[in-house]
Amino acid sequence: GIQVEQSPPDLILQEGANSTLRCNFSDSVNNLQWFHQNPWGQLINLFYIPSGTKQNGRLSATTVATERYSLLYISSSQTTDSGVYFCAVGAYSGAGSYQLTFGKGTKLSVIP
Amino acid sequence: DTAVSQTPKYLVTQMGNDKSIKCEQNLGHDTMYWYKQDSKKFLKIMFSYNNKELIINETVPNRFSPKSPDKAHLNLHINSLELGDSAVYFCASSPSLGGQGRYNEQFFGPGTRLTVL
Numbered sequence: 001g002i003q004v005e006q007s008p009p010d011l012i013l014q015e016g017a018n019s020t021l022r023c024n025f026s027d028s029v030n031n032l033q034w035f036h037q038n039p040w041g042q043l044i045n046l047f048y049i050p051s052g053t054k055q056n057g058r059l060s061a062t063t064v065a066t067e068r069y070s071l072l073y074i075s076s077s078q079t080t081d082s083g084v085y086f087c088a089v090g091a092y093s094g095a096g097s098y099q100l101t102f103g104k105g106t107k108l109s110v111i112p
Numbered sequence: 113d114t115a116v117s118q119t120p121k122y123l124v125t126q127m128g129n130d131k132s133i134k135c136e137q138n139l140g141h142d143t144m145y146w147y148k149q150d151s152k153k154f155l156k157i158m159f160s161y162n163n164k165e166l167i168i169n170e171t172v173p174n175r176f177s178p179k180s181p182d183k184a185h186l187n188l189h190i191n192s193l194e195l196g197d198s199a200v201y202f203c204a205s206s207p208s209l210g211g212q213g214r215y216n217e218q219f220f221g222p223g224t225r226l227t228v229l
Binding site for chain 1: 145152153154155156157160167168170176200202209214216217218219220222225
């Protein structure tokens with residue numbers, strides 16, 4: 001199946017700093033989503049971005065599908081950005097079924 | 113106005129018991145899923161249902177049985193609970209299964225934390 005690797009696994013930032021999270025995937029995909037799992041465990045949709053660039057406030061994401069990677073940028077980080085950021089890619093398996101495969105996440109801690 | 117809801121939020125039970133988790137979505141989506149998040153936060157697909165038909169069963173023990181009474185509901189029944197079943201279980205939905213465009217964008221419920229003692 002498709003492999004999804006996220007880096008770095010852990011990141012500690014001072015409030016106000018910027019960061020870039022990376023997601024590499026091993027094959028062509030139909031879908032790529034970024035999620036934020038907050039400290040209460042809720043999975044929040046950040047971006048649906050199989051290709052191109054999108055921005056939402058202080059967050060932006062870029063996916064270069066031909067080179068099989070996606071980047072999530074967080075600018076002017078706030079303590080509420082803390083949590084785990086997941087990249088998930090959607091693709092068809094060998095049996096023809098479609099599924100979303102998650103990376104192991106980047107745990108972000110923003111300290112005041 | 114919750115889009116994907118799950119009950120209960122927490123479930124604590126003894127080994128060997130049978131339990132169910134319920135999921136409902138009010139987004140009008142055709143496809144629903146169950147995921148398991150282990151203690152290391154790794155999320156893995158368990159089941160996928162499209163229009164009430166099982167599409168994926170990712171090598172899940174047959175003690176786990178999903179049931180979809182209609183497109184808006186997907187329940188998970190677990191028999192003979194084991195210690196290793198302790199995890200957070202997430203329900204999700206998407207407009208459809210696969211294809212291009214945002215039809216396959218998935219939205220997650222709040223999760224159910226299952227603890228087996």
